[in-house]
Every structure is written in C-alpha cells, then in structure tokens.
Amino acid sequence: DAGVIQSPRHEVTEMGQEVTLRCKPISGHDYLFWYRQTMMRGLELLIYFNNNVPIDDSGMPEDRFSAKMPNASFSTLKIQPSEPRDSAVYFCASSRYRDIYNEQFFGPGTRLTVL
Amino acid sequence: QQQVKQSPQSLIVQKGGISIINCAYENTAFDYFPWYQQFPGKGPALLIAIRPDVSEKKEGRFTISFNKSAKQFSLHIMDSQPGDSATYFCAAITGTASKLTFGTGTRLQVTL
Numbered sequence: 001d002a003g004v005i006q007s008p009r010h011e012v013t014e015m016g017q018e019v020t021l022r023c024k025p026i027s028g029h030d031y032l033f034w035y036r037q038t039m040m041r042g043l044e045l046l047i048y049f050n051n052n053v054p055i056d057d058s059g060m061p062e063d064r065f066s067a068k069m070p071n072a073s074f075s076t077l078k079i080q081p082s083e084p085r086d087s088a089v090y091f092c093a094s095s096r097y098r099d100i101y102n103e104q105f106f107g108p109g110t111r112l113t114v115l
Numbered sequence: 116q117q118q119v120k121q122s123p124q125s126l127i128v129q130k131g132g133i134s135i136i137n138c139a140y141e142n143t144a145f146d147y148f149p150w151y152q153q154f155p156g157k158g159p160a161l162l163i164a165i166r167p168d169v170s171e172k173k174e175g176r177f178t179i180s181f182n183k184s185a186k187q188f189s190l191h192i193m194d195s196q197p198g199d200s201a202t203y204f205c206a207a208i209t210g211t212a213s214k215l216t217f218g219t220g221t222r223l224q225v226t227l
Contacts (some may be wrong), residue, residue, distance in 0.1 A: 004158070031213055043159070043204060043217040056214060091158050095213075101147060104215065106158030 002026075004107035006092050012113045018080040021110045023092030024073055033104060034067055034077050035091040043091075049075065082114045118142050119207050121218030128225050134192040136221045138205035141186065145207040149215070150179065150190050153202045162203070163190070195225045 005024040013019055025032045033048040047057040052069045060067070064083070069075040079086055089111050093104040120139045128134045138148075149164035165172045165179040165188065172179045178191040192199055205218040 033214070042219040045214050048214055050213070093158070101164070103149075103161045106160065108156070109158050 004092055004094055004105055006090075006107035006110050008110060009108065010111045010113075012115065013082055014115050015083055016081045017114075018078065019082045019086075019112060019114075021077040021090050021092075021112070023075045023077070023107060025075070025092070025094030026105055027073070029094035029096050029105075031095045031097075031104075032069060032075050033093040033095075034075070035093065035106075037089045037091060037109070038087075046077070079112075082112075084114045087112055087114050118216045119205060119218040121205050121221060123221060124219070125222045126224070128192075128195045128223065130195065130197060130225055130227050132195050132225075134190075134195045134199070134223055134225070136190045136203055136205070136223070137187065138189065138218050139185075139187045140207050142207070142209070142216075143186070144209045144211070145216075146210040147208045148179070148181065148188050149206050149208075150177075151204045151206060151217075153204065153220075155201075159204060192223075195223075197225045197227060199223060200225050 007022045031050055034046040036044050046059045047067045048055055049069045067077045089109045091106050091109045093106045095102045095104045118141050122137050150162045151159035152162040153159040163174050163177050165181050167183050170181055176193045181188040202220045202222045204220050206215045208215050
C-alpha cells in the first residue's frame with residue numbers, strides 16, 4: 001500500500017493567493033483528518049470526515065479555510081486568501097472504522113510558506 | 116484549552132540511557148492513549164498505545180506507564196539509541212469521538 005499521499009510536498013506562495021492542498025487517503029479507510037503543525041501550537045486537528053461527510057470542523061481557524069471530500073479517494077484543503085500566519089506543515093491522516101483503537105495513518109505533510 | 120499537557124519540551128539522553136516523557140490529561144472521558152513518533156520531514160506514526168484499564172504496556176524497548184487516579188501517563192524508552200531521536204507526541208481520544216487530542220510534543224535527541 002502506498003500510504004496516505006499528499007501534494008504538493010512544499011508550497012511557497014504570496015499573501016492573498018489561493019492555496020489548495022491535496023490528499024489521497026489509504027484505500028478502504030472511512031475517516032480522513034486534516035491537521036496543522038506549527039512550533040507554537042503543535043498538532044491541531046482542523047477538520048475530519050467520515051464516509052466523505054464533514055463531521056467536525058470546529059478546528060478550522062476561520063472562513064478563509066475550507067475542506068472538501070468529493071469522493072472516498074480524494075480531499076482538498078483550501079486557503080483563500082492566504083496569510084503569512086498560515087505558514088505551517090499540513091498533514092492529512094486516514095483511519096478505518098469508528099473504532100478509537102484504530103491507528104491514524106499520517107501522510108508526509110505539505111510544508112506551506114506564505115510570504 | 117490544552118487537554119493534554121506534555122513535558123519536557125526537549126530531552127537529550129546519552130546512548131544506552133533511559134528517556135522519560137510525561138503527559139497529564141484533564142478529561143476523564145478519554146478512553147485510549149496512543150503515543151506517536153515523528154522523524155524530521157515525516158508525518159507522525161503510531162508507536163505504542165494503552166487503554167486506561169491497564170497500568171503498563173511494554174513493546175520492546177518502549178513502555179507506557181499509566182496512572183489513572185493521577186491522570187498521568189508516561190513513555191519510557193530503555194537503552195535509548197541514536198535512531199530514537201525524533202519528536203514524540205502523547206495523545207488521547209474519547210470513545211464518543213474519533214479525534215485525537217495531542218500533547219505539544221517532546222524533541223528527543225540521543226547522543227553517542
């Protein structure tokens with residue numbers, strides 16, 4: 001299995017631009033999570049989906065952030081407009097079922113730099 | 116509101132020594148406590164986990180000690196190796212939700 005795939009791995013953009021991060025979860029996984037990692041705030045859950053439906057988006061910082069999961073094999077996290085404080089590493093993770101003992105498998109992350 | 120507090124922020128241990136990372140939680144509804152290991156440039160990966168009805172779990176050189184009454188748990192790495200150098204995150208999850216609450220992380224460096 002290829003694991004969770006994220007693209008791009010690195011993104012550098014200017015303030016005000018739209019940024020789209022992409023994720024392909026592990027096949028057969030029902031849950032997909034988007035996290036943000038910064039030195040100041042650590043790992044924060046932004047949003048998670050179950051069977052392509054957003055379940056909890058309480059971690060999304062503001063309306064500039066949006067996430068979609070049009071099908072079981074693809075999700076996007078969009079930031080519009082981007083700001084320098086959005087600079088972070090964004091991780092996508094997936095897991096099977098609603099069992100809390102199921103491991104979350106993380107992708108390699110996208111390092112976003114907003115100038 | 117940080118529900119899982121982790122310490123220390125960084126740790127330097129000599130090869131062969133014992134690394135100890137501590138976590139404390141507030142929410143008594145947490146049902147499961149995993150530890151994740153993250154190498155530079157990689158995503159976190161599950162290392163070891165424990166349920167609250169168990170006081171200790173050991174997997175190789177890694178041991179979790181759990182104190183339910185004190186709401187604390189810790190990771191012990193015995194015979195620490197340079198290859199263990201990574202950032203370690205404790206986490207907690209409730210049975211009614213699917214989302215993990217992570218600690219702030221501990222950067223471990225094992226020196227020769």
